[in-house]
Amino acid sequence: MDTSYHVIGLMSGTSLDGLDITYCRFTYKSHNWIYEILNTNTLPYTDTLIDSLRGAESASGLKLVELDHAFGRFMGQQVHQFVQQHAIRPDFVASHGHTIFHQPEKHVSLQLGHGAYLAAGAQLPVVCDFRTLDIALGGQGAPLVPIGDELLFGHYDYCINLGGIANVSYNRNGARLAFDTSACNMLLNTLANSVGLPYDDNGALARSGTLHPKLLEDLNQPAYFSAPAPKSLGKEWVLAHSLKSIGESDASVADKLHTVCHHIAQQLQHALPKLHEGQHRVLLTGGGAFNGYLVEQIQQQLGPMYNVEVPSPEVVSFKEALIFAFLGVLRWRGEHNCLSSVTGASRNNIGGAIYLA
Structure with missing residues (x-):
């Protein structure tokens, strides 16, 4: 039987162009995955938010936690508005977050945008934190796409x-x-x-x-x-x-x-x-x-x-957000979504934390 998932993917890249939001349908049919991009939007960041994200690597621990929660809340609010605007019913949200630190040789990789605050704001389940397990297994935690x-x-x-x-x-x-x-x-x-x-x-x-x-x-x-x-x-x-x-x-x-x-x-x-x-x-x-x-x-x-x-x-613009939505689908199904041949981890793994709203 065909199996379909309707998912919102979120991507915030290092170039700080804005938050990419894409609503996708993934269908598993005849042992193949088929994707459709249904709705999209890119939300430019305010100068204040850009300054906060750019300066996050030198922020205090307290300020970093505050920004992690605030950015998660911001993404949740944007998702909630997107859902209402397009009158859609996603199964869940899959978020990359915004990378502040990535030093896998030190077992460090941090993506801001806390999943709990995202789930609370979006009023939807969330899959996030895709990198940490792979790094714990000795991998780079990247690339994930x-x-x-x-x-x-x-x-x-x-x-x-x-x-x-x-x-x-x-x-x-x-x-x-x-x-x-x-x-x-x-x-x-x-x-x-x-x-x-x-x-x-x-x-x-x-x-x-x-x-x-x-x-x-x-x-x-x-x-x-x-x-x-x-x-x-x-x-x-x-x-x-x-x-x-x-x-x-x-x-x-x-x-x-x-x-x-x-x-x-x-x-x-x-x-x-x-x-x-x-x-x-x-x-x-x-x-x-x-x-x-x-x-x-x-x-x-x-x-x-x-x-x-x-x-x-x-x-061109939404492929990464599309694929993070797909990584969320694989995590939701309990299937490998991170390849050791890519990252150097000790094994393929199922990355991502799930927050149920």
């Missing part, structure tokens, strides 16, 4: 997400592999913000710049890029390496944006092995997929054997 790539987007050879941090996912010899390849929108948006822009629209400013070889060399220098997977990046690493190199460069903002696009594309090229003869299908999603100059550089770096495909704007 690859099982969704495998089960929902498996007809692509590679799935690349250009979010605050870029990552790639692919199947090799029957095992799913995935890892973060470089910072992405965290760099591009920081540079755009420095000249009063929310983002570099279609990469126009980057396109107007020229390559700065010294900056490119500095961006490509860190040992992370040559380290084997499993591996993942956090905001702390980006601040200490990529953003530090950008800040120390005397290049213009346009030249920095231009060079960063080359850096992102080069690291993706290094990350994608040739899996088979013939053409390779590459799915490109995340906010960076709207940056025309960056997409061109990725296609150019990968070469003609790789067909870079940008799907509908809905999938």
Whole structure:
């Protein structure tokens, strides 16, 4: 028999574009999962909330707990309004939260937005805290999206997400592999913000710049890029390496944006092995997929054997929220939603805490 779930997925990325909300239907039919995106919205954050989230890593323990609860309450209120606006009846909410710390080598990864406060505000059950169990099992706790790539987007050879941090996912010899390849929108948006822009629209400013070889060399220098997977990046690493190199460069903002696009594309090229003869299908999603100059550089770096495909704007913008909704479904069913082949944990695991409203 077909089994269907109606779920709201929530995603708040490191680029702080806002809270992505997507209402999805997942149907298990003939041993395959089918997804439908039914309703979506992105809620921009206020300047006050952006400042609070940006400054959270240096907040006191008390302030961090207060923000964790307040952000959970905020998400719950937004979900409640979304449900009323669209007159829908979700089975539950699945939330990624907002990452403040990610240092798996220290067994630390914190996503703000407490599930209890989210459940109370939304008046719905909540699945959240997807990373902690995997880290407790010795894994990176990231990336988490690859099982969704495998089960929902498996007809692509590679799935690349250009979010605050870029990552790639692919199947090799029957095992799913995935890892973060470089910072992405965290760099591009920081540079755009420095000249009063929310983002570099279609990469126009980057396109107007020229390559700065010294900056490119500095961006490509860190040992992370040559380290084997499993591996993942956090905001702390980006601040200490990529953003530090950008800040120390005397290049213009346009030249920095231009060079960063080359850096992102080069690291993706290094990350994608040739899996088979013939053409390779590459799915490109995340906010960076709207940056025309960056997409061109990725296609150019990968070469003609790789067909870079940008799907509908809905999938580009909401794929991560969609997949966290799907991770919630797998958790709800008691099925593995985190792959040891990706994270390096001692075993596949069923991540996520459940709060019943």
